[in-house]
Amino acid sequence: MKNKLEKLRDEFLEGLADIKDLSSLRELELKYISRKGKLSGLLSELKEISADLRREAGEAANSVKREMMEKFDEVRASLEKKAEGGFVDPTVPGEKFESGQLHPITLVRRELEDFFATLGFSVMDGPELESEFYNFESLNVPPHHPARDMQDTFYVDIKNKQGEYDLTMRTQTSNEQVRAMQKYGAPLKAIMPGRVFRCEATDARHEHTFYQLEGVVIDKNINFGHMKNILEAVGKKLYGPDTQLRMRPKFYPFVEPGSNGEYTCFLCQGKGCRVCKQTGWLEILGCGLIHPNVMRAGGIDPEIYSGFAFGFGLNRLVMLKYGIDDIRVFNSGDLRFLKQF
């Protein structure tokens, strides 16, 4: 056995000495040391040797195999080095990997979700097809309020027992306010991002499908000053530490007092430019102290608890952030847009 092995080795090494290129090296490899090569064939004979001799033969086989492999690797390394010789241009681009992207609204939404999480807010989700009760009535928007106009609200083609349409595509993420109150009660500190709908013809500035982010804080002794504090923090997060908040009265049925919130224009730092229409301020949010009727609809006693709510249009934030001037691109599915983020 030992002789056979050594003979094979010598034969292999002789062959190896004559090798001049990698392809003939590969032939030699196949012939002798591959899985189906001569060495494997010989080794399989080990099984047939009687047990007492097998150990010695095994050791010999291992040493021969090792020697063959070492020489083989040496030759291969030197051949490879030779083959690679010559000038290497290190500036040639590397292997091309295709990249994927998240939608820009996902990006900004996550940024805000994570920010609010650091302030102790939970993130909640709710239905997009919503009842008039949660979309309007529970929010202190009585029947026949202008906000319920068919012009603004998509209704779904299912009539209730009274023969009326009472299912809508939610017009605002505020629909989750009362749902959250009913489910979790007070204290409550949550944001609700999501898709909303308005029955409105689309153009560069209007979309019938867009995104909002709603926030609600309810506890004992919550006041207007607390709302300002949180909204100031949001402004600084979005547009930098020098950002100021300006608030002015605005009517929303589900808050009292109601306000809107403007931040210092990030582009001109308040000096006035095209983006802020020369005002120095960007109108970003609506907010207010939660109306007692809304608290009651949510099963929370407004004499014990108070709270505030606020809402942003996410599309607008994304448009400002990336300088997008046509709102329709968000739902276009156009990769020339999607691949930029």
Added chain:
Amino acid sequence: MYLSINWLKDFVKIPKKLTPDELASVLTLHTVEVEGWQAQSETYKQVVVGRVLTVAQHPNADRLRLTTVDVKKETLSIVCGAPNVAVGQKVAVALIGAVLPNGLEIKESEIRGEKSYGMICAQDELGLGTDHEGIMVLNDNAKVGQTFADYLGLKDTTLEIDNKSLSNRGDLWGHYGMARELGALLKAPLLPYPQPDEKLLEAEGKAELSVKIENKKACSRYIAVKIENVKTIESPAWLKERLSAVGARPVNALVDITNYVMLDSGQPLHAFDATGISKLGVRYSKDDEGLETLDGKERMLPEETIVITNNNEPIAIAGIMGGAHSAIKDSTESIIIEAATFDAVAVRKASARLNLRTDASMRFEKTLDPHLPEIAWKRAWQIIKGVFPEARLAGVPVDIINFEMEPVAIAVDFSWLKKSLGKDIGRKDTVGILERLGFTVVIEGNVLMVTAPTWRAVKDVSIKEDILEEAARVIGYNEIPSLPLAATLSQLPDNQEMELERKIQDVLSGTGHLSETYNYSFVSESALTKLHFDVNNYLKLVNPISEQHVYLRQSLLTNMLQNVRTNQFNYPEFGLFEIGRVFLPIAGEYYKDEKGELMPYQGKRLGILVAGPDGNNVFNRAKGLAELMLSSLWPQARIELTVLESSPLWVEKGQAAAISCAGKEIGFTGRLSAEVANAFGLKLKVAYVEINFKELMALYLSLPANQYIEAPKYPPVTRDIAFVVDEKILYNDFWKVLIDFHPLIVKAELFDVYTGAGLGEGMKSLAFHLTYQDKERTLTAEEIDLIQADLIKRCQDKFEAQVRDF
């Protein structure tokens, strides 16, 4: 809505040094949004006084004349179409670059071969009336070269208010209400609203006039007054000027006065020609009732429209527009003034259904104070008497009162005010603010008893939070300090759904290198039909805005196929994914209201779409992406593709599979058929995966966390083996036999599928790497041989599989 600053000054003193910018800012920060302001002189920018030097016939047009006009700086050639143009007239000349109130922009032009360098203006072009018969001839004191605004003495400035920001404040829809508000903000006293002397209100004679209100809800107040001995003449200059300043077109004195009082007090008035009117009525419209309105349009009246009738025949649409028949005409000599309060909801509905919004309807739909008609008609009468000294009040006004307003005091605790604002405004200031706004305040210990004025009580003030708002906004929201929130630790559960969604988004946009897309929730009938979906099973919108967006999607595929169309000419191959809700007409998980009825199903789906030139390739990639997503979530879970029991009709025959993970079916995948691809105009081949997010979530919640498995100490043994089977034998069925055959078989990895030469018709070869491993010891060749022999036997029995000899 436009506000004239001069007009506001009739009622409240506005400090001279307050610039229009500052005034706009005061209103914006405390009351309503001012969108902008404009000095009236800007309205007539580039319009100057000129003198007509020569007039000659246009050589190529009978009705046109060639004129030369001196505008002091130069002499202009202007082509003029007015018959009344004459040498020596002083006229208003719009120079090149002027933009007139009707929007007309003046450019250098050539009219029938003759150059014209400006325009001589008619009254209507200047927004000063309806006259278009000829040019407006100015009076003698006009100076050539003077600006037209200077000639008119226009020194007013107008503010433009955002109407939406006024929607809850019906009291601010007139100058007096806005002056009251400014008085409160600027701490300036408010003058009383002008009213005629008692003596002037004495009626002369008796009018045959009655009013009947059939439905009290429709009309809470109706005053009708007959006034005789008036004429349809042009309004005096001051009146026209006021109206023009705020963008209202002067018509004639009678109409203008009613408009003036509306803009003054906020109460819309209507003037009927009194001819033939004696029995007025207020009722809801009947079926098939119509009316020609004063804009000359015949309109069918929608149900529940409030109409004003004479002898039961409609003569006006209440609160919206008068009828043509009873309108003020050139021949009018006596009128009936209507000052009324109509139901806001009915007016709003009718106005929406008629698609007719007027200055009157915009005010009525805000809910007006029923006390207002009284002071409004009196104010109108006062002005009429000023313009027509001969006018007579014919009879005592008919006044129907259908309302009761009991003033209710709202109790507001001072300490509650402070607690809710986070700032102490102080008693004195609080009371001052409220009183300047017209509230009545009585202090009882620590509690303010506040009674809202009628013009606020009708709509927006009824609870203590409303009082809080009044105090806070007058002080200014920006004066309230920012106060850090005391920490309340969140007690709500983690949002695991968001966690899962993010993981999926990350792996698909990362390793999967897909682009995330957002599509509409709505789809079109034509797209559904092309996919062989039955639209009858779809929820739809009652009021869609386009054919493209009518039905509520039940699969993300429909709109993702549109994405393929959008991108196919720019990208030869690509992949997209979307996470979104679908809507089914079955009960879902959300309650409709507190009664416990469930709303339609609206679960989330994950859609993955792969498009490219090769059909097999895209299908493989789609399957691979689904496996990637699942194996990245659960590295140890078994992922299987099995035959889909009922494939959707859009898949290429047989090219669909159900996807299951850890024994649970969670979605499916399929290759789009050539027929559907053609119908959608797709040039690329498409494969699609849809995962039911809720099922995935269930797995996410139920699968135990991965456990670390120590790397095996003993080497695995890998045997390669290929089986020849009928091509109809499914891989997954075969694979399951291999992997489940023996505990020592830990992996069975397909590495080659071959059909063709040497196998025989209808046969295929499946080649596997079979890995055997034991945690406790090294396996011997003998035992593996034994297992493998059994395995081959099993495969022969079950699948008639033959081992293929390489």
